[in-house]
Amino acid sequence: MGDNKRYPELRRRVSPGWWTASRHYAMYMVREWTSLFIAVYSLIFIYGLSLWATVSRANFLNFLKNPAIIGFSLAALVFTMYHAVTWFYLLGAISPIKIGRSKTKPWQALVLNLVLLVIVSYLAIWLLILR
Amino acid sequence: MSQDIATIRVTRYRPEKDSKPYFQEYKVPYRHDMVVLDALNYIKAEMDGSLTYRWSCRMGVCGSCGANIDGEPKLTCASFLHDFKGRTITVEPMANFPVVKDLVVDMEDFMEKLVKIKPWIIREKETPPEQGEYKQSAQELERYSQFSSCINCMLCYAACPIYGLNEKFLGPAATALAYRYIEDSRDQGKDVRFPIVHEMEGVWECTLVGECSVVCPKGVDPMLAIQKAKILGATNAIKSILMPRGGR
Amino acid sequence: MKVEAHKVARLHAILWGIFSLGGMIAAFLLPVLIYLTAIAYPFNLWPFNGTRDPSFLITGHRLGALFIFVTIAGSLYHGIFRFQSALTEVGLIKYRRALEAVGYFVIFVGIIVLGYYLATWYLNGTIT
Numbered sequence: 001m002g003d004n005k006r007y008p009e010l011r012r013r014v015s016p017g018w019w020t021a022s023r024h025y026a027m028y029m030v031r032e033w034t035s036l037f038i039a040v041y042s043l044i045f046i047y048g049l050s051l052w053a054t055v056s057r058a059n060f061l062n063f064l065k066n067p068a069i070i071g072f073s074l075a076a077l078v079f080t081m082y083h084a085v086t087w088f089y090l091l092g093a094i095s096p097i098k099i100g101r102s103k104t105k106p107w108q109a110l111v112l113n114l115v116l117l118v119i120v121s122y123l124a125i126w127l128l129i130l131r
Numbered sequence: 132m133s134q135d136i137a138t139i140r141v142t143r144y145r146p147e148k149d150s151k152p153y154f155q156e157y158k159v160p161y162r163h164d165m166v167v168l169d170a171l172n173y174i175k176a177e178m179d180g181s182l183t184y185r186w187s188c189r190m191g192v193c194g195s196c197g198a199n200i201d202g203e204p205k206l207t208c209a210s211f212l213h214d215f216k217g218r219t220i221t222v223e224p225m226a227n228f229p230v231v232k233d234l235v236v237d238m239e240d241f242m243e244k245l246v247k248i249k250p251w252i253i254r255e256k257e258t259p260p261e262q263g264e265y266k267q268s269a270q271e272l273e274r275y276s277q278f279s280s281c282i283n284c285m286l287c288y289a290a291c292p293i294y295g296l297n298e299k300f301l302g303p304a305a306t307a308l309a310y311r312y313i314e315d316s317r318d319q320g321k322d323v324r325f326p327i328v329h330e331m332e333g334v335w336e337c338t339l340v341g342e343c344s345v346v347c348p349k350g351v352d353p354m355l356a357i358q359k360a361k362i363l364g365a366t367n368a369i370k371s372i373l374m375p376r377g378g379r
Numbered sequence: 380m381k382v383e384a385h386k387v388a389r390l391h392a393i394l395w396g397i398f399s400l401g402g403m404i405a406a407f408l409l410p411v412l413i414y415l416t417a418i419a420y421p422f423n424l425w426p427f428n429g430t431r432d433p434s435f436l437i438t439g440h441r442l443g444a445l446f447i448f449v450t451i452a453g454s455l456y457h458g459i460f461r462f463q464s465a466l467t468e469v470g471l472i473k474y475r476r477a478l479e480a481v482g483y484f485v486i487f488v489g490i491i492v493l494g495y496y497l498a499t500w501y502l503n504g505t506i507t
């Protein structure tokens with residue numbers, strides 16, 4: 001194959017809707033867009049803190065009780081969990097642990113890390129709220 | 132005796148005649164054990180000698196016969212007709228590559244990338260043959276043997292949307308091959324390969340779609356190689372800042 | 380020019396490392412924070428079924444302010460980094476550099492503001 005291309009090659013461009021072609025691609029896009037909810041929740045939280053700093057603590061707490069904020073936060077929680085689940089699965093795929101002659105499977109890493117998530121969450125509540 | 136028929140829709144593109152590609156349908160006698168390559172060979176032998184496609188070993192080891200079958204990158208020699216719903220199957224050239232004719236794609240970019248990562252053992256100093264071979268344990272072999280199974284079929288590039296969006300991306304197979312040498316205990320070429328793998332169009336373009344590993348017919352798992360290369364890149368970058376003169 | 384490219388790549392490697400760390404943080408620490416602020420507090424559920432409220436996360440223990448900072452900063456970084464790459468994948472690849480610039484700017488401002496409020500609390504005993 002040299003440089004003597006006498007006839008034009010067909011170049012096919014990828015359209016912005018490429019991810020609708022298969023379920024795998026669509027699930028990948030969903031996974032990536034969970035990042036929007038994570039980023040916006042973080043910004044909303046910082047905004048809430050700014051209300052505390054510039055107005056009052058009560059203002060911050062009322063902000064948390066705003067139905068729109070609760071609604072968005074619940075959606076953010078769902079998507080954060082989806083991020084966590086896909087993240088744990090990827091951890092399992094990338095770093096399998098050798099046990100004897102066999103290696104751990106990704107779903108096992110998912111289960112293990114979900115258990116860890118529950119433990120860490122409880123620890124956070126115990127250390128920061130209950131004490 | 133009524134015969135079972137399969138309908139094969141193939142992309143035709145003849146640059147000397149057409150400015151645009153089109154689909155051509157062929158009705159092929161169907162046997163349960165047929166693969167798509169059998170159908171293409173039947174078409175070329177009995178119906179239309181102008182149909183153009185690559186193939187060689189017909190048993191999934193040469194990597195020549197990649198195509199997008201019903202939208203998914205697959206080897207035509209490894210795709211049984213009975214695995215597809217219905218008896219109509221669409222065969223297109225592998226995605227993300229320029230098409231030369233019909234199902235034949237231009238492999239130039241891929242070949243350049245294979246060479247770019249220097250796919251050979253690099254030694255600081257070669258020991259003369261009289262001193263014997265470079266010894267390697269079974270454990271050392273296992274660290275990279277999976278990544279040496281690549282048959283260069285390019286299905287991973289056809290499956291990778293990032294490569295489709297940005298042709299400069301080094302891509303799954305080339306990175307997996309580079310990683311195969313990085314992990315080979317006989318190789319001492321990290322200084323040469325790391326800059327290539329860790330440049331902006333190297334591993335950093337990858338966003339873990341993971342389709343490359345799904346379509347790979349040999350279980351190479353290029354996604355894993357890219358991720359491990361990313362981790363190496365990040366730890367190296369931190370090391371080179373914290374210990375600019377020392378440590379490797 | 381080649382030296383420049385190598386430095387940019389090295390910087391990107393570190394930025395990716397932080398993104399990865401942010402992903403861990405978002406997976407392990409963010410869920411409980413959202414639970415506390417959006418479910419436990421508004422609906423009076425454990426552990427906010429008594430007198431305490433989410434502000435206690437900052438006023439209660441030193442560790443709380445650190446927890447908030449790590450969780451929000453890590454999640455913000457991870458979210459924006461990934462979102463800007465997701466945008467390039469749906470047709471905006473031409474505006475890549477601009478998206479990166481805006482993304483890093485938002486991350487920078489967000490973390491500075493967050494750090495400022497938490498540091499003010501830490502040093503002055505009041506967030507104002």
